[in-house]
Amino acid sequence: MAAKLRAPGWYRAGAFTLLGIAFCFGLTTLIRALYSYDPLIDGYAITVVAMLGAPFFFLVGLGTFDYWFYWAAGRPTRAEDHSSHGAKSWRDYFKVNTDHKVIGIQYVCTSFFFMLVGGAMAMLIRAELAAPGAQFVNAQTYNGLFSVHASLLIFLFIIPVFAGLANYVLPLMIGAPDMAFPRLNALSFWMLPVAGTLMLLSFFAPGGSFATGWTAYAPLSTDAPLGQMMFTIGVQFAGASSIATALNFLVTIITMRAPGMSFWRMPLLVWANFSTSLLVVIATPFVAASQFFVLLDWALGFNFFNAARGGDVLMYQHVFWFYSHPAVYIMMLPGFGIVSEILSVKARKPIFGYRMMAFSLLAIVVLGFSVWAHHMFVSGMQAWIRVPMMITTAIIAIPTGIKIFSWLATLWRGVLKLDTPMLFALGFLTMFTLGGISGVMLAMIPVTIYVSDTYFIVAHIHYVLFGGSLFTIFAGVYYWFPKMTGRMYDERLGKIHFWLTFVGFNLTFGPMHVVGLQGMPRRVADYAEQFAGWNLFISMASFVLGASTLVFVWNMVASWRAGPKASSNPWRALTLEWQVSSPPPIFNFDAVPTVVGGPYEYGVPGAVHGIFNSPVEAKPAGSLVTRPTKE
Amino acid sequence: MVVVGVIASAIGIALGLWIDWFPAQASTQAKEIDTLWDVLIIASVPVFVLVMVVVGTAIIKFRQRPGEELKDGPPTHGNTRLEVIWTALPAIIIVGLVIYAWQVLETIDKKPSSEMVVVVTGQQFTWTFEYPQPGGKPVRTNQLYVPQGQSIEFKIKSVDVIHDFWVPAFRIKMDAVPGITGSYRITPTRTGDYAIVCAELCGLGHSTMRQTAHVLSRERFDAWMVAQQKGAAS
Incomplete structure (x- = not known):
């Protein structure tokens, strides 16, 4: 003992x-x-x-x-000890491990656990909203459910699951043996269960869980019961994890690319995570600050947001949205990267306008910092700032449009393999377009003045985060499943999952636009009689959507345990992760690859992205081997 | 494909304009905003239809058929003219929409020659309304009464947390923020009773924070006001 x-x-x-x-x-x-x-x-x-x-x-x-x-402490360290690399049994995933492939799977499984918990909360929310009046839960529990639902799905699902997928495939894609800082990588992962546990434990706090929405606006949050602090502190751990991982990605991408892997030969997934990581390291400290302000107000009486003592209530919203608007791109750009990979491989064509795709990512990064106050058009801030924010917000539609049109052109005259990853990628393309269109509508100040804080907003964010982000996450999980587990998923179940999700999603969130425009506010446990019909319909549809997730979980678990063995490159893809065995060797590459061409040269006879004829042994990270990188 | 797109767009726009999206239109501001919405529908539907038609056509025409498992598409890397078009065209549409929305904003914010002030105070979980009287005690109620055809400026305050004062039929809303006084104006155009809804999460009673706005004709409003002043004086 x-x-x-x-x-x-x-x-x-x-x-x-x-x-x-x-x-x-x-x-x-x-x-x-x-x-x-x-x-x-x-x-x-x-x-x-x-x-x-x-x-x-x-x-x-x-x-x-x-x-x-x-x-x-000056004690002997074991830099060359690789005992914590690789995973031999499921137990190894519950240990601290510095292997990016193990950490990637830890990330993905943990975030999907929180996705299922958050999704179950959504089911409870819809059960309550199936009819006006109180059904199953009281106002405190209801407000707690939607607050924890949003917080889990944002901070512990969408953001980390993208980090997890990239953790697994990004070093492979750039020809690196691991991430730049494997031990920091492990620490980043282990902060997530801490954050999620804190948020879930809040249901057991006296006074109930935090119930002020994922936005936690002061002064409601600074005067809330103890459960609020479990959000405030949970976000700190999730945020710290995000920042550390983003730094890790940046250093990995900048310094650890294989010979010949110039920036303009990087797959777009790598570009997407480069852009996302820039957003994270710049923006995430702001949400940390906003929550520290709340913590200090709540615990130590600092009066940052106490108007009676000279505090400024709107300051919370400015600091919060200065992170939380870029955060929507943190939750979307990695998905753009995943979809670019899949559309190119599954349409058997190069990405149309590769450089513009990369530039538009960077444009979104820059513009993303100039639009935060469009969340505050009705907040009572100074009126003149609204028009500049409307203009910058509308401008973001241009780089986003470039991406959508370039994906469409990538499809054109291709040879489309309509399997599960491709179906989810196409589902993303159409649903995200709808979310983007309602986004442009919301940029128009007079429209937002009417629909802000209504179900129109709920519909918009679910079209962007579910129809957008989650569809790309499903696409990515199916696409890299053979690489990550060494087994194939069940294609038939995958297609059933897609169609149930696609139909259930539209029937659930489509009508929310309508009830929102009719004047139903969001974040209410009870609503006027006139909205009863649509809400019952939405609740029914949402249960179909919820059930579709079970098909996915079954497919993943059963296929991982007993699916047919996957070949190293079942999709005939060119990018480097598919040139090694499935799952990859413990240090990724037995020979360091040399990159000789672009990542998407489909249709070019005899084109290759990387070659493996150099017999140099791949060294693990931490052994201080620097390899020359040619631009 | 073009034909399908044009027909689908026409149907979509017709449907979008035919559907009655909004609750009762009861202010001059509501009229402006509803028209802006119609314009946005007209601009949006063709964009969505374009994406759907291209995806649909690609799925039908370019799907992998048996025997094509090893076939690749043509190695097209880009097309500068096309890329310029799909950067410039959305930019032009966006500029147009932004200028129009700006105009609408100016119109709905415009201060008319005569205006009545109502002070709105939010607290957990009710609204109170004050009608300042020149040289007298203000009239206070918790039911909102406003005269038809009169521009009204609401001055919005809160005594505890953030609320949001919203009458969907008037379309405009504004947060009630502790420490600052917000304001907006509307001109009611239709008599009747309309819901007042709190639109910012303000605690456990948020969903119950609903009251009624009564729009009265000028004469009836004046009579109501006289009765209120008497009640306040006695």
Whole structure:
């Protein structure tokens, strides 16, 4: 037992978590004693301090810091120890692992777990809304459900699942043996379960879970019960994880490309994650700041948002949206990358206008920072800022349009293989167009003045995040499933999943445009009688949509366990990840590839993207091998 | 394909204009916004139809047929003229829409020569309305009464958290923010009773924060106001 408690792992993590709680208890009580506060032992104060402190003890106990502590203490480190690479059984996925392929799968599975939990909450929300009046839950529970639903799906599903997919395929795509900072990568992953657990535990907090929406507007949030802090602090861990991963991607992409992999030979998925990572490192600190303000207001009476004491309520919204608008691109650009890969391979044609595709990603990154206040057209901010924000918002439609039209041109005269990844990619293309169109409508200030905070907004964000992001996530998971698991998924179940999702999605979220325009506000547990018919219809459709996810889960689990073995390149793709075995060797490439051409040269006779004739052994990251990169 | 697209767009636009999207139109501002919506429908439908028709045609015409498993498409990398067109054309449409929306915004914000002020105060979970009286105590109610055909400026405040004062039939909304006074104006055009809805999550009672706005004819409003002043004085 003593040995188990000393070795990194779950036993030590449990013991350290208890130690951390005890430490936070002691620290809080000591400080209260020094200030002679009454009562000396305050449950709320201890809980908040422990929510901040105990996760670090947990992460240390689990072993994410071991190498760094050994190194800092001058003790021997084991740079060339690869015992934590690869996964031999399912148990290995529950350990700290520095292999980007293991971490990628950890990320994807964890985020899908939170997706299922958040999706189940959506089912409860729709059950409540099936008829006017109170059905199953009271107002507190209802507000908690939609708040936790949105928070989980944004911070613990869409953002990390993209990071997970890229974690797996991006190093392979650029011909690297791993990410630039494998240990940081592991730490980034393990912060996610911490964030998700905090958010879910909020349902057990006195006063119920946080119930102020995922936007957590002050002063509602600064005066909320304890559960609010589990959002505030949970977001800090999810955000820190995001930032660390984004830095990791940037350094990996900039420094670890294989010889010959110039920027203009990178697959668009790599470009997309490069752009996303730029957004994350610049924007995410702002959401951290907004939540620290709330924390300080809530816990220590800082009055940042207390108007009576000179606080400024609108400042919260400005800081929050300065992150949360770029965040919608953080949740969409990686999907653009996935769809570009799939459309090109499945249409057997090069991406149309490759350079413009990359430039439009960068244009969205830059413009994305200039539009945040379009979320605040009715917030009471200074009136003159609305028109400039309308103009910049509308301009974003141009690079987005370039991408959509280029994808259409990629399809044109191709040889379209309409399998599951392709169906989801085409589903994305059409549904995201609808979300984009309602986005342009929402840029028009007079329209937004009418529809903001109605179901029209709910419809728009679900067309963008479900019809947009989630369709690309499904497409990507099916597309790389053979590479990640070494097995093929069931094509028939995949197609059933697509059609159920596609139809269920449109029947659920399409009518929300209508009830929104008719004047139904969002975030309400109860609504006027006139909206009853549509809401019952929407609820019914949403249960079909919910059931479609079960088909997906069954397909994934059954195929991973017993699907037919996948060949190394079932899609006849050119990008590097398909040139190695499925799943790839433990250090990705037995020979370092040399990139000799573009990634999408389909239809060019004899074209290759990378060649493997160099017999140099691929070295794992951390061994300080620098390889020359030719631009 | 072009024919299918044109027909589909025409049907889509006709449908979009025929559907009665909005609740009752009860202010001059509502008329402007509803017209802007119609213009947006006309501009949007063809864009969506274009994408659908191209995807649909590609699926029908260019799908992989048996025996084509190893076939590739032509290696087309781009077409500068096409790319210029699909950058410029949306840009022109966007510029047009933005200028028009800006005009609408100016129109609905425009201050008329005579205006009546109503102070609206939100609190968890009710609205109170104050009618300032020159040289007297303001009249306070919790039912909103406004005269038809009179431009009204709402001055919007909150005493606790953020609320949002919205009468869907008037179309305009504005957050009630603690510490600042927001404002907007509307001119009611139709007598009747309309729902007032709080449109910003304000706590557990948010969905119950609904009241009624009564638009009265000028004479009836004046009579109501006189009765209120008497009630306030006694």
